[in-house]
Amino acid sequence: MNLKTISILGATGSIGCSTIAIIREINKKPNSDVKYELKAITANNNVDDLIKIAIEFKPEFVAIADEEKYSELKSALSPHGIKCGAGKGALLEAASIQSDMVMAAIVGFAGLMPTIKAVERGATILLANKECLVSAGDYFMQKAAQNAATILPVDSEHNAIFQVLNKKNVEKLILTASGGPFYNSTPEVIQNATPEQACKHPNWSMGQKISVDSATMMNKGLELIEACHLFKMPATKIDILIHPQSIVHSMVCYEDGSVLAQMGTPDMRIPISYCMAYPERINISTPRLSLADAPDLQFLKPDTQKFPALRIARDAAEQGGLASTLLNAANEVAVESFLNRKIKFFEIAAIVEDVLNSKFNFSSIDRADDYELIIDCDDAARRKALEFVAMRQMETGVVR
Ligand SMILES: NC(=O)c1ccc[n+]([C@@H]2O[C@H](COP(=O)([O-])OP(=O)(O)OC[C@H]3O[C@@H](n4cnc5c(N)ncnc54)[C@H](OP(=O)(O)O)[C@@H]3O)[C@@H](O)[C@H]2O)c1
Structure with missing residues (x-):
């Protein structure tokens, strides 16, 4: 029997919970030829779920970002002999704990440094956190190469491409997109969409931030940038197709006219388990795809x-350099402001565009491979985005 060790950064989130569900299922199977041992887990402030996971799996180390939750965590875990810590340093410590693989499932730019820590020790990274690559793709991929860390894409589209990609003779990639909850909505409905409506994805069950990104379709834009870095393809060779059924998860087009697609039910346990077992596959209880019973498959051009x-x-991707760092930071601020009802749904994209059109004092926008520059850029974009949020609130005179 093969024992694999895994740590989960963002264990209490949607991807974290799906990963834990797979571990639970596989470890219970008496005849499974692989078992998983959880080495370290982290959360932001959901101390209750973090404690439950820790007591069930007895990892070596548990970290919570919110320092105010430390005493609660410590008093719950001490009787079980489980070590724990709080704050940003503790997240880095969790990522440093020796394990074969690390599920990088913290949402947003906050996931960058802990994931880099795991990269630096040459771990296999199961990369769910797309913001790492959007904001710091050159830096991240350089670090991975320097430390011989393997990056396995968890995002279903990139995972699909990874499954069917033969690196030679590729003409282009096609990322599919469900279109999100508002694809068929009128502009008026979209204009006044609430956070509750935006978070109600038709096909996938996900965390709030990615759900809003899917509703604005920024998610597909972030994935376009993610794909450029993962597969070393220019943005001009990556197309996007709306596919409302979310059955074809993405495609690779070859120079002889062949198109290879990966299909499956929309269940994140499929790409997650693929990465956990890579290069093998494991038998898990995901709903099986029956094409005979499936709805008609549609493919449509996106409505920009x-x-x-x-x-x-796409403009930011084609511009390259720090443009996508600005994009990511502005989007994180705008999405949070929308979720807190400070701005309207349509203002998310408007604020991101305003930030991208603003003047910044960066001496170079050539390559986003300098960590200090990335941090400065992210910080400046966040401050600028907050200014635009405040301006829009003043214009409308209301906190919605
Ligand atoms: N969900 C999906 O189906 C899916 C698919 C593809 C890619 N992804 C990507 O995977 C990542 C995670 O998505 P998700 O849907 O799982 O998100 P989620 O449900 O919101 O979970 C996020 C996780 O990160 C933790 N976290 C949040 N902010 C943090 C911070 N500042 N510092 C440390 N930890 C923090 C959360 O802890 P608390 O629980 O304590 O808040 C939680 O464990 C995102 O980058 C997303 O784009 C997700």
């Missing part, structure tokens, strides 16, 4: 008038 985020992200 209705969903400007896609155009804005």
Whole structure:
């Protein structure tokens, strides 16, 4: 029997919980030829779920970002002999604990440094956190190469491409997109969409931030940038197709006219388990795809008038350098402001575009491979985005 060790950064989130569900299922199977041992787990402030996971799996180390939750965590875990810590340093410590693989499932830019820590010790990274690559793709991929860390894409589209990619003779990649909850909505509905409506994805169950990104279609823009870094393809060779059924997860087009697609039910346990077992596969209880019973598969061109985020992200991808660092930071601030009802749904993309059109004092926008520059850029974009949020609130005179 093969014992694999794994740590989960962002264990209490949607991807974290799906990963834990797989570990639980596989470890219970008497005849499984692989078992997983959880070495370290982290969360932001969901101390209750973190404690439950820790007591069930007895990892070596548990970290919580919110320092105010430390005493609660410590008093719950001490009787079980489980070590724990709090704050940013503790997240880095969790990522440093020796393990074969690390599930990088913290949402947003906050996931960058802990993931880099795991990269630096040459761990295999199961990369769910797309913001790492959007904001610091050159830096991240350089670090991975320097430390011989393997990066396995968890995002279902990139995982699909990874499964069917033969690096030679590729003409282009096609990322599919469900279109999110508002694809068929009128501009008026989109204009006034609430956080609850935006978070109600038709096909996938996900965390709040990625759900809003899917609704604006910024998610597909972030994925476009993610794909450029993962597969070393220029943005001009990556197309996006709306596929509302979310059955074809993405495609690779070859120079002889062949198109290879990966299909499956929309269940993140499929790409997660693929990465956990790579290069093997494991038998897990995901719903099986029955094409005979499936709805008709549709493929449509995206509407960038209705969903400007896609155009804005593609422009940033083509511009390269720090443009996508600005894009990511502005988007994180705008999405949070929307979730806190400070701005309207349509203002998310508008604020990101305003930030990208602003003047910044960066001496170089050539390559986003300098960590200090990335941090400065991220910080400046966040401050600028907050200014635009405040301006828009003043214009409308209300906190919605
Ligand atoms: N969900 C999906 O189906 C899916 C698919 C593809 C890619 N992804 C990507 O995977 C990542 C995670 O997505 P998700 O849907 O799982 O998100 P989620 O449900 O919101 O979970 C996020 C996780 O990160 C933790 N976290 C949040 N902010 C943090 C901070 N500042 N410092 C440390 N930890 C923090 C959360 O802890 P608390 O629980 O304590 O808040 C939670 O464990 C995102 O980058 C997303 O784009 C997700």
